[in-house]
Amino acid sequence: DIAVCRLRIKGMACTSCSESVERALQMINGVKKAVVGLTLEEAKVHFDSSVIDTDHIIEAIEDAGFGATLIS
Numbered sequence: 831d832i833a834v835c836r837l838r839i840k841g842m843a844c845t846s847c848s849e850s851v852e853r854a855l856q857m858i859n860g861v862k863k864a865v866v867g868l869t870l871e872e873a874k875v876h877f878d879s880s881v882i883d884t885d886h887i888i889e890a891i892e893d894a895g896f897g898a899t900l901i902s
């Protein structure tokens with residue numbers, strides 16, 4: 831099933847940062863759509879819950895050098 835989560839992203843200072851996070855999210859197998867808001871410090875991710883879970887998503891953001899916590 832397709833699920834949607836929202837995450838608080840820490841450490842983004844410019845649009846290149848938010849683009850990096852967006853790209854990192856979009857590269858994850860199982861992610862269908864990812865949008866990152868720089869000033870909101872938020873990401874909204876649509877993903878296939880039979881392929882990945884939110885821990886995978888958080889790990890990928892951390893691997894890209896940013897902080898992430900689940901909002902919803």
Ligand code: 9UX
Pocket residue numbers: 842843844845846847
């Ligand atoms: Mo912008 Mo982000 O110059 O690490 S790419 S601050």
